[in-house]
Amino acid sequence: MKSGPIVSVIIPAFNEENGVGQVIAEIPKKLVSEIIVVNNASTDNTERIAKAAGATVLREPIAGYGRACLKAIDYLKKSETPPDVVVFLDADHSDYPEEMEKLINPILTNGVDLVIGSRALGKKESGAMTLQQIFGNWLATRLLKLFYNVKFTDLGPFRAVRFLSLVDLDMQDKTYGWTVEMQIKAAKKKMKFAEVPVRYRRRIGFSKISGTVKGTIMAGYKIIITILKNV
Ligand SMILES: Nc1nc2c(ncn2[C@@H]2O[C@H](COP(=O)(O)OP(=O)(O)O)[C@@H](O)[C@H]2O)c(=O)[nH]1
Ligand SMILES: [Mg+2]
Numbered sequence: 001m002k003s004g005p006i007v008s009v010i011i012p013a014f015n016e017e018n019g020v021g022q023v024i025a026e027i028p029k030k031l032v033s034e035i036i037v038v039n040n041a042s043t044d045n046t047e048r049i050a051k052a053a054g055a056t057v058l059r060e061p062i063a064g065y066g067r068a069c070l071k072a073i074d075y076l077k078k079s080e081t082p083p084d085v086v087v088f089l090d091a092d093h094s095d096y097p098e099e100m101e102k103l104i105n106p107i108l109t110n111g112v113d114l115v116i117g118s119r120a121l122g123k124k125e126s127g128a129m130t131l132q133q134i135f136g137n138w139l140a141t142r143l144l145k146l147f148y149n150v151k152f153t154d155l156g157p158f159r160a161v162r163f164l165s166l167v168d169l170d171m172q173d174k175t176y177g178w179t180v181e182m183q184i185k186a187a188k189k190k191m192k193f194a195e196v197p198v199r200y201r202r203r204i205g206f207s208k209i210s211g212t213v214k215g216t217i218m219a220g221y222k223i224i225i226t227i228l229k230n231v
Contacts, residue, residue: 005084005085005108006033006081006082006083006084006085007031007032007033007083007084007085007086007087007104008032008033008034008035008036008076008083008085008086008087008163009027009032009034009035009036009086009087009088009089009100010036010038010069010072010073010086010087010088010089011023011024011035011036011037011038011050011055011088011089011090011091012037012038012040012065012068012069012072012088012090012091013037013038013039013040013042013046013050013068013091014039014040014041014042014046014063014068014091014208015042015043015044015046015205015208016042016044016046016091016092016204016205017042017044017045017046017049017205018204018205019091019092019093019203019204019205020037020046020049020050020053020055020091021049021050021052021053022093022204023089023090023091023092023093023095023097024037024050024053024054024055025053026096026097026098027089027097027098027100028097028098028100028101031100031101031104032087032100033081033083034056034083035053035054035055035056036055036056036057036058036072036075036076037050037055037056037057037058037091038057038058038059038060038068038069038071038072039057039058039059039060040060040062040063040064040065040067040068041059041060041061041062041063046091047059058071058072058075059071064174064175065175065176065178065209066171066172066173066174066175066176066177066178066181067174067175069088069171069178070171070174073086073166073167073171076163077167082163083163084107084108084162084163085104085107085108085160085161085162085163086160086161086163086166087100087103087104087158087159087160088157088158088159088160088161089157089158090157090158090203092203092204092205092207093201093203093204094128094200094201094202094203095117095156095157095158095198095199095200096198096199096200096201099117099158099198099199100160102196103115103117103158103159103160103196103198104160106194106196107160107161107162110194111192112162112192112193112194113161113162113165113186113191113192113193114159114160114161114162114165114182114183114186114191114192114193114194115159115160115161115193115194115195115196116152116154116155116156116159116183116193116194116195116196117154117156117158117159117195117196117197117198118152118153118154118156118195118196118197118198119137119154119156119198119199119200120134120137120138120141120153120154121153121154121195121196121197121198122197122198122199122200123197123199123200124199124200124201125199125200125201125202127202128200128201128202128203129200129210130210130211130216132210132216132220133210133216136216136219136220136223137153137154137155137156140155140180140223140224140227141153141154141155143224143227144180144183144184144187144227147227147228147231148184148187148188148231149187150183150187150193152183152193152195153195154195155179155180155183155223156179156198156200157179158198159179159182161182165186165191166182168189169182169185169186169189170185171185173222173226175218175222176209176218176219176222176223177222177223177225177226180223180226180227181226181230184226184227184230185230188230
């Protein structure tokens with residue numbers, strides 16, 4: 001049984017039967033108390049595989065990345081032993097779960113509230129991100145500087161946040177605006193944030209967002225709207 005700070009990992013997953021088991025297997029178990037996979041209306045074996053790999057599985061029947069994350073936060077709020085730190089991680093094996101410790105450490109040792117794993121600062125496998133995605137993240141982070149005067153280099157999904165700060169952020173976005181909303185609100189609340197370089201590789205399985213025209217346009221649109229509406 002793990003002692004010390006309580007760390008929970010939240011993995012939103014929509015049809016990730018080929019990736020989710022490996023992602024869970026690669027999470028450093030000595031750091032983590034609970035791995036929560038939110039099955040977002042998958043039609044494949046995501047849920048069975050996540051359970052077999054040892055995760056707690058929650059179900060969110062309505063699609064949406066943010067909605068799935070909110071489901072897990074609600075669950076943690078009701079827990080008798082709420083975590084000290086929450087880590088968000090995608091189910092597609094693009095991130096390197098073994099890098100989790102460097103996301104968590106600034107929170108545990110340095111009073112940081114939010115740590116973003118930056119793919120812009122880290123090493124990306126060729127083809128791991130589309131050009132539109134790289135450009136979109138660059139543009140979004142420029143706008144964050146312009147409107148909120150904060151310096152981020154990425155809106156990456158792999159991130160750690162102090163649980164009490166996360167609750168204080170009162171997250172609302174149900175879909176693709178989720179990551180940028182968190183960064184904007186942390187900036188507005190003058191929370192202490194940091195970035196650490198993370199590596200990024202080609203996903204297992206098919207992209208639902210950046211790899212599709214519809215997903216790219218919807219995500220780009222939602223991210224820009226979220227930046228503008230919070231100013
Ligand atoms: N909960 C939920 N997760 C989703 C949805 N769409 C994608 N995901 C998950 O969000 C993560 C990122 O999606 P992905 O397709 O890899 O997008 P990309 O990284 O932008 O190409 C993966 O873990 C997906 O399973 C959705 O509608 N709901
Ligand atoms: Mg992905």
